[in-house]
Amino acid sequence: MTSFAKTFRATYLPAEAEAFRAEIKEFLKEWTAKRPPHRRARSWQGFDREFSLALGAKGWLGLTIPKQYGGGDRSFFHRFVLVEELLAAGAPVAAHWIADRQSAPLLLHYGTQEQREKLIPAICRGEAFYCIGMSEPNSGSDLASVRSRAVPDGDGPDGGGWVLNGQKIWTTYAHESDYMIALVRTSGEPDDRQKGLSQILIDLKAPGVTVRPIEDLTGEAHFNEVFFEDVRLPADALIGQEGNGWAQVNAELAFERSGPERIYSSIVLLDIWADFLARRAGANPAAEVALGRLLARMAALREMSVAITGRLVEGESPVLEAALIKELGTTMEQDTPVEIARLIGDDPDEVVDPELLRTLAYVMQVSPAYSLRGGTREILRGMIARGLGLR
Amino acid sequence: MIELDDIFLDSFTGLLDTVSDHGAIRAVEAGGSTAAIWEAVQESGFVDALLPEDDGGAGFDTATVVPLVNAAGERLLPVAFAQTMVARMLAARAGAELGVDGAVTLWPLSEEGTLRSQVAPAAWEAGHALVQQGHQFTVRPLVVGKQRDGFGYIPAELDMGAEPLASFTLDGVDLLDWASAITALLIAGACNKVLAMTIDYLNERKQFGRALSKFQAIQHNCAVMAEHAVIAATAARIGFTADDGNLSTLRVAMARSVTFDAAAQISALAHAGFAAIGITEEYDLQLYVRALKRWQISFGSDSFWARKLGQARIAGTYDTSADFIRDRLAPEPVA
Numbered sequence: 138m139t140s141f142a143k144t145f146r147a148t149y150l151p152a153e154a155e156a157f158r159a160e161i162k163e164f165l166k167e168w169t170a171k172r173p174p175h176r177r178a179r180s181w182q183g184f185d186r187e188f189s190l191a192l193g194a195k196g197w198l199g200l201t202i203p204k205q206y207g208g209g210d211r212s213f214f215h216r217f218v219l220v221e222e223l224l225a226a227g228a229p230v231a232a233h234w235i236a237d238r239q240s241a242p243l244l245l246h247y248g249t250q251e252q253r254e255k256l257i258p259a260i261c262r263g264e265a266f267y268c269i270g271m272s273e274p275n276s277g278s279d280l281a282s283v284r285s286r287a288v289p290d291g292d293g294p295d296g297g298g299w300v301l302n303g304q305k306i307w308t309t310y311a312h313e314s315d316y317m318i319a320l321v322r323t324s325g326e327p328d329d330r331q332k333g334l335s336q337i338l339i340d341l342k343a344p345g346v347t348v349r350p351i352e353d354l355t356g357e358a359h360f361n362e363v364f365f366e367d368v369r370l371p372a373d374a375l376i377g378q379e380g381n382g383w384a385q386v387n388a389e390l391a392f393e394r395s396g397p398e399r400i401y402s403s404i405v406l407l408d409i410w411a412d413f414l415a416r417r418a419g420a421n422p423a424a425e426v427a428l429g430r431l432l433a434r435m436a437a438l439r440e441m442s443v444a445i446t447g448r449l450v451e452g453e454s455p456v457l458e459a460a461l462i463k464e465l466g467t468t469m470e471q472d473t474p475v476e477i478a479r480l481i482g483d484d485p486d487e488v489v490d491p492e493l494l495r496t497l498a499y500v501m502q503v504s505p506a507y508s509l510r511g512g513t514r515e516i517l518r519g520m521i522a523r524g525l526g527l528r
Numbered sequence: 529m530i531e532l533d534d535i536f537l538d539s540f541t542g543l544l545d546t547v548s549d550h551g552a553i554r555a556v557e558a559g560g561s562t563a564a565i566w567e568a569v570q571e572s573g574f575v576d577a578l579l580p581e582d583d584g585g586a587g588f589d590t591a592t593v594v595p596l597v598n599a600a601g602e603r604l605l606p607v608a609f610a611q612t613m614v615a616r617m618l619a620a621r622a623g624a625e626l627g628v629d630g631a632v633t634l635w636p637l638s639e640e641g642t643l644r645s646q647v648a649p650a651a652w653e654a655g656h657a658l659v660q661q662g663h664q665f666t667v668r669p670l671v672v673g674k675q676r677d678g679f680g681y682i683p684a685e686l687d688m689g690a691e692p693l694a695s696f697t698l699d700g701v702d703l704l705d706w707a708s709a710i711t712a713l714l715i716a717g718a719c720n721k722v723l724a725m726t727i728d729y730l731n732e733r734k735q736f737g738r739a740l741s742k743f744q745a746i747q748h749n750c751a752v753m754a755e756h757a758v759i760a761a762t763a764a765r766i767g768f769t770a771d772d773g774n775l776s777t778l779r780v781a782m783a784r785s786v787t788f789d790a791a792a793q794i795s796a797l798a799h800a801g802f803a804a805i806g807i808t809e810e811y812d813l814q815l816y817v818r819a820l821k822r823w824q825i826s827f828g829s830d831s832f833w834a835r836k837l838g839q840a841r842i843a844g845t846y847d848t849s850a851d852f853i854r855d856r857l858a859p860e861p862v863a
């Protein structure tokens with residue numbers, strides 16, 4: 138526990154990162170004015186190619202990536218401020234989200250010089266969108282059991298290369314993406330589990346790739362099934378080391394779990410509810426209490442997230458603490474629509490702003506996914522328990 | 529901010545481990561004296577940590593002493609260590625003397641002159657109180673209440689007949705904030721301890737031929753406890769940051785709301801883990817859960833504090849709650 142105290146010690150956003158905030162707010166004004174709250178509540182599911190291009194033009198994609206690859210060469214603190222502002226405003230970040238948050242850092246870390254030079258600059262311009270191919274129909278939490286398989290292709294155009302067969306599922310925005318980075322088996326057998334898995338880059342326009350959208354419970358289609366039938370991939374499709382995919386994926390997921398995105402998924406709803414309460418201040422003490430309780434948790438979590446960012450800046454990789462934040466954060470995000478629903482019907486005779494109701498309906502329905510995507514609540518609790526010395 | 533040296537902290541926690549072990553706490557609860565415990569704490573010099581150097585103190589800011597107050601909560605230190613630290617600092621700020629060397633607890637009064645807490649401080653924690661009504665501060669002797677409260681603690685009462693030992697005025701200081709912020713830190717400390725005790729117990733105790741800690745349901749409960757312990761520690765730390773010498777009521781509110789939940793969840797899950805043995809008087813878990821539950825409703829409970837936050841949010845003209853949090857709740861860097 139002392140180590141937790143050290144990780145979460147007082148950490149402040151440096152002045153130069155704070156100074157960045159005003160510029161972001163100014164930029165976002167126009168974009169958020171165009172989108173009603175129930176659209177902004179899509180949070181990091183809101184897809185808008187134009188918006189991503191505009192961010193790229195600003196130099197705000199790949200913010201922590203070195204200049205030589207087209208990045209912003211700024212600190213994780215700057216990135217925290219940017220992401221915080223984007224999410225708080227409900228900006229449509231989905232198009233570039235995976236590429237910016239996971240793929241570019243992954244390529245920077247494990248890619249060859251050639252791969253970096255070829256792939257990262259386009260990500261930073263907002264011109265190349267990526268998706269993550271981890272889950273398969275029979276491999277969810279038990280990711281090491283993936284069966285999609287790439288075998289070395291002796292007949293490849295460059296003498297190397299791979300032939301890929303298999304299937305991925307739940308792939309967010311595969312139908313709008315240019316590339317998938319997938320975890321597949323490249324050697325050994327399913328019984329070898331983590332051994333023999335690799336990360337490979339798949340051009341989704343390659344022959345043999347079929348992407349089929351899956352409608353979600355609100356009737357929208359953001360995730361997909363992706364089928365691979367004898368898909369031929371070049372030798373440099375391999376990212377990192379053959380057989381090292383498991384370790385790479387876990388490093389990637391640590392990134393996934395530590396940012397402000399695990400705090401702000403319901404913030405657009407919270408804020409239009411706060412506006413609604415402001416118009417009838419004092420009329421509903423129970424609602425003011427509930428709002429305060431959610432804000433208290435959000436504020437403490439934000440402090441924890443800033444602290445984690447500080448540790449990233451110092452070169453640490455606090456994987457366990459990131460899991461802790463994600464669990465606490467998604468729980469708070471999920472409690473938000475529950476509390477608002479509990480209180481909004483306190484007077485059935487009252488007319489409630491239809492936009493608030495629509496936003497509430499959306500968040501009530503999608504919030505269960507907050508604690509599924511990127512590893513379920515149960516899996517995270519298992520990780521935390523291991524960190525506590527219980528497993 | 530000055531970070532407390534590990535050596536200092538270790539010497540303080542080492543001291544607490546000797547003077548405030550479970551036996552000592554039980555003896556105090558049974559009616560024994562806290563004089564020796566106070567003497568040891570007083571001699572350590574840490575009680576003057578917040579006092580300016582010119583007044584013979586260490587001149588630390590509140591953020592620096594957070595680990596000390598956490599440690600006091602972790603060990604259920606039965607004397608008003610943190611409260612005395614604050615009382616001495618406030619008296620010095622007013623250019624006054626407290627007029628007592630012993631422990632001084634904090635006693636915010638309402639306009640009507642009643643203690644702003646449904647639960648009174650324990651009689652054993654201090655012989656005197658710093659009493660606030662409006663901007664008027666007095667130091668008054670405490671007397672031992674006649675009846676134990678529902679938690680088994682002997683409450684203190686203000687001795688209204690006695691002359692105040694000291695009297696001074698201070699503007700812009702809310703003793704309710706200070707008493708509450710300390711309560712939050714004590715809760716966070718005790719939560720940490722209960723988590724550690726629970727993990728130890730579950731690693732030891734076997735059922736079905738294996739340690740209970742090998743069962744997934746148990747592991748998940750511990751994970752949830754750890755989450756609450758961590759968020760409570762963070763919230764309580766922010767609650768005790770003073771930008772210009774004063775606490776922020778809203779940060780205290782945040783700390784009290786978060787630590788209320790943590791205390792509730794951690795006691796419940798600890799009880800689940802210890803099962804029947806945890807319900808006994810003989811087993812030491814009860815010392816902590818009783819303290820935690822009592823603190824939950826000391827100096828205002830969750831709804832009192834949370835409402836302040838909700839009201840401030842809707843009274844402000846913030847575009848987003850992130851703006852509100854940054855502006856009103858995030859601590860400023862301390863020089």
Ligand SMILES: Cc1cc2nc3c(=O)[nH]c(=O)nc-3n(C[C@H](O)[C@H](O)[C@H](O)COP(=O)(O)OP(=O)(O)OC[C@H]3O[C@@H](n4cnc5c(N)ncnc54)[C@H](O)[C@@H]3O)c2cc1C
Nearest residue numbers: 269270271272277278307308309506509510511512513515
């Ligand atoms: C909105 C959304 C977007 C997604 N986007 C992507 C994406 O872009 N790319 C991608 O690869 N995946 C994506 N996923 C998939 C996500 O990663 C999986 O849903 C998740 O890993 C769980 O797998 P599963 O759904 O097969 O559930 P299962 O693994 O079948 O789990 C079902 C239940 O059993 C529990 N469980 C499983 N194993 C254990 C265990 N050992 N102990 C205790 N409980 C256990 C789980 O916690 C869960 O409660 C997305 C999911 C959602 C909901």
